[in-house]
Amino acid sequence: FSPSGFKTKDEFEACITDVGNSGLRAEDLITGRMRPACRDHIGKIPIQLAAYSGTALAFRDRLIIDWNKTQQRQTFDDQKRIYYLSLEFLMGRTLDNAMLNVGLKKVAKEGLDDLGFRIEDVINQEHDAALGNGGLGRLAACFLDSLASLNYPAWGYGLRYRYGIFKQDIENGYQVEIPDYWLDFNPWEFARHDVTVDVQFYGWVNKHTDDDGKQVVSWQDGELVTAVAYDVPIPGYGTSTVNNLRLWSSKASSGEFDFSKFNSGDYESAVADQQRAETISAVLYPNDNLERGKELRLKQQYFWCAASLHDIVRRFKKTQRKWSEFPDQVAIQLNDTHPTLAIVELQRILIDKEGLEWDVAWGIVTKTFGYTNHTVLPEALEKWSVPLFQNLLPRHLQIIYDINLFFLQGVERRFPKDREMLGRVSIIEESQPKMVRMAYLAIVGSHKVNGVAELHSDLIKTTIFKDFVKIYGPDKFTNVTNGITPRRWLHQANPRLSELIASKLGGYDFLKDLTLLNKLEPFVDDKDFKKEWAEIKYANKVRLAQHILKTTGVSVNPKALFDVQVKRIHEYKRQQLNIFGVIRRYLTIKALKPEERKKVLPRVSIFGGKAAPGYWMAKTIIHLINKVGEVVNNDPDVGDLLKVIFIEDYNVSKAEIITPASDISEHISTAGTEASGTSNMKFVLNGGLIIGTLDGANIEITREIGEQNVFLFGNLSEDVEDLRHNHFYGESHVDPELAKVFDTIKAGTFGDEGAFSALIAAIAEHGDYYLVSDDFHSYCSTQDLIDESYKNQDEWLSKSILSVARMGFFTSDRCINEYADSIWNIEPLQVKDEDEVRART
Numbered sequence: 001f002s003p004s005g006f007k008t009k010d011e012f013e014a015c016i017t018d019v020g021n022s023g024l025r026a027e028d029l030i031t032g033r034m035r036p037a038c039r040d041h042i043g044k045i046p047i048q049l050a051a052y053s054g055t056a057l058a059f060r061d062r063l064i065i066d067w068n069k070t071q072q073r074q075t076f077d078d079q080k081r082i083y084y085l086s087l088e089f090l091m092g093r094t095l096d097n098a099m100l101n102v103g104l105k106k107v108a109k110e111g112l113d114d115l116g117f118r119i120e121d122v123i124n125q126e127h128d129a130a131l132g133n134g135g136l137g138r139l140a141a142c143f144l145d146s147l148a149s150l151n152y153p154a155w156g157y158g159l160r161y162r163y164g165i166f167k168q169d170i171e172n173g174y175q176v177e178i179p180d181y182w183l184d185f186n187p188w189e190f191a192r193h194d195v196t197v198d199v200q201f202y203g204w205v206n207k208h209t210d211d212d213g214k215q216v217v218s219w220q221d222g223e224l225v226t227a228v229a230y231d232v233p234i235p236g237y238g239t240s241t242v243n244n245l246r247l248w249s250s251k252a253s254s255g256e257f258d259f260s261k262f263n264s265g266d267y268e269s270a271v272a273d274q275q276r277a278e279t280i281s282a283v284l285y286p287n288d289n290l291e292r293g294k295e296l297r298l299k300q301q302y303f304w305c306a307a308s309l310h311d312i313v314r315r316f317k318k319t320q321r322k323w324s325e326f327p328d329q330v331a332i333q334l335n336d337t338h339p340t341l342a343i344v345e346l347q348r349i350l351i352d353k354e355g356l357e358w359d360v361a362w363g364i365v366t367k368t369f370g371y372t373n374h375t376v377l378p379e380a381l382e383k384w385s386v387p388l389f390q391n392l393l394p395r396h397l398q399i400i401y402d403i404n405l406f407f408l409q410g411v412e413r414r415f416p417k418d419r420e421m422l423g424r425v426s427i428i429e430e431s432q433p434k435m436v437r438m439a440y441l442a443i444v445g446s447h448k449v450n451g452v453a454e455l456h457s458d459l460i461k462t463t464i465f466k467d468f469v470k471i472y473g474p475d476k477f478t479n480v481t482n483g484i485t486p487r488r489w490l491h492q493a494n495p496r497l498s499e500l501i502a503s504k505l506g507g508y509d510f511l512k513d514l515t516l517l518n519k520l521e522p523f524v525d526d527k528d529f530k531k532e533w534a535e536i537k538y539a540n541k542v543r544l545a546q547h548i549l550k551t552t553g554v555s556v557n558p559k560a561l562f563d564v565q566v567k568r569i570h571e572y573k574r575q576q577l578n579i580f581g582v583i584r585r586y587l588t589i590k591a592l593k594p595e596e597r598k599k600v601l602p603r604v605s606i607f608g609g610k611a612a613p614g615y616w617m618a619k620t621i622i623h624l625i626n627k628v629g630e631v632v633n634n635d636p637d638v639g640d641l642l643k644v645i646f647i648e649d650y651n652v653s654k655a656e657i658i659t660p661a662s663d664i665s666e667h668i669s670t671a672g673t674e675a676s677g678t679s680n681m682k683f684v685l686n687g688g689l690i691i692g693t694l695d696g697a698n699i700e701i702t703r704e705i706g707e708q709n710v711f712l713f714g715n716l717s718e719d720v721e722d723l724r725h726n727h728f729y730g731e732s733h734v735d736p737e738l739a740k741v742f743d744t745i746k747a748g749t750f751g752d753e754g755a756f757s758a759l760i761a762a763i764a765e766h767g768d769y770y771l772v773s774d775d776f777h778s779y780c781s782t783q784d785l786i787d788e789s790y791k792n793q794d795e796w797l798s799k800s801i802l803s804v805a806r807m808g809f810f811t812s813d814r815c816i817n818e819y820a821d822s823i824w825n826i827e828p829l830q831v832k833d834e835d836e837v838r839a840r841t
């Protein structure tokens, strides 16, 4: 154990003690390895943070060696690389993951123990890297882990936001957003001031014919912003592979132009230029499943795409290969439509800068890109106004028009009789103003389009992209069901469960081949094993109860059934259905006589999640949950029988505490709205059961683990349209039990009833788009069934064990292998045996 720069443990210890006592010897601790800004900070920080920085730097040193080796090897090997373009990487903390991946967590624990630190305290010092909103961003992070663990030569490209997703406070039951400045001390990033790209905006397009009669197009003037690379090492588990995540930060381009302004005394405008440039990578847009069409967002998208493409092309050109080989060397995956401009940018580079013919260039482009769709919600499908585009990216708009023209000409030839088809599939929507439909552009510019769970992939083929299936045939559209990394979501989050599994399976190989979990099935009747399984769940619940007590002041009984719904707050995810169900439960308990109450199974309803700051209805749902909590948690009639908890600021590191502690978790979206869901997988992998609709990956989870192990309820996706129609043309439809819940809210039981009127009206008066009332009865009776089932602990445990044993399919390793095989056409790099196998803790 050797924290950076310390020759002996004594030296490290003395130094930390000094920092802790006096706050003076900071320089000794950091030994000049940190940037000056950090150095200033460290004298003021508490001792735990000093221990964190020492430990992080020690592990960072090890990673750097393997990182350099991996990059050299990949360059030398010169085979195809995969580039994963995502505006979001929801990484969470790094230190724990780094310790596990290099196989030295035990050593670190002993070292820290000797120095008088608890490793958990040290790990908890780290600020989450929260550069994402929810599932889409977390998926990108799981994919990076799998790509490295499987030795694929892969790079992630994203934006280095100065502010990640906001921190959520709850004040008087309302969500309050606090900026998340996370870069104070980040030992995991490396500024590469030598790796920069100048990115152009605005300006105009000059077309002229050169002396040889060839048309030359150039994009002129406008403003330049410089992209600076920050690299983050991504270690694989049980391998020496360390891949790279490159995040771009924006700064004013240091052209002479700025200086001339400055020198001529135009300070204000020079400073304004600088601020405008830095604003591009300043903040993550906090909307999930909503695109608002703001110029700054389009600027972010182009800035990041242009910098990444420039970098990729630069790397390719070093190999001196022919352009036709580009798709054999480069695969680029688009995480939703946010990076679709990369398609246009590559076409622009090839025709305007490299002088390739349009068709040749376009052939290369379409072979290079793959596009993953994550939603069918219409409000999340990206569209950009043509005038905005024209102003910001004039050359790109021209290229998009040409792409569209050639595409539509082809469509017309194939479907000469279907004139309406052209309007339907056009990349340009003929609205006022005209709009660029990014999903259509992504489909036309890619060779494969995939959804993220079977139902979702089927739905996109039959609804939003139906015409494109006719045009390209069904083979262009495929499914890759999402997965999660078992390293973080089992081994790291639930070390005791991982250890118990390893003890039965004879080691930790299941972390690299999750299908091995099926070897647990024979233990389903093993009494001792079951007992240990139950003890671990209980210990995890105790830990969560402690967290709840510390953060909310509410004491919950760890013996109660823990019912969890943690995810972004959204009407389609239906946290309102859950809280209405909780109110019904409250009314039921209140109506019981004291002796009848003794038979009630105690339950803790736990919620967590952020609402987009501008999403009023989602904020109202949070408010209602908190108000219900205030009443229920203080009602002496109820006592331990029901507690309602809202955990503030749900994020990746909180998920690592919450997930292992759940008995039942809720995945209750309106059928056909949740593309996949991935927390459903995390909960089941940790021995929690789920209540869910037949939506997204719930369907495949059910198929894998067996219907008897899932609590399913609600209407099917094929019936949703008719039901919605009936709400407007049929009779009044509010379920009678739900009507009682509404009456209770309206009576002011949970405070000012006016605060919740919109929530009720959406269901009772405005068509109940998300079918809350239609599913309410089925939801409540399934919850009653859960109470009954939980009383039979032995059976419940069997379900829990069998479910875990059958979750092998949902590892992101399987998922990445499918992408590699069917979309990227890429092989993992051979890594020598001695590098591959490491001590595992």
Ligand code: F55
Binding pocket: 133, 134, 135, 136, 137, 139, 287, 288, 289, 290, 291, 374, 375, 380, 452, 482, 674, 675, 676, 677, 678, 696
């Ligand atoms: C963020 C920004 C915009 Cl503009 C649109 C969407 C998002 C976003 O966060 N989407 C998102 O998280 N989608 C989710 O992707 C997951 C991974 O595929 C799915 O499991 C989940 O169903 C889907 O909602």
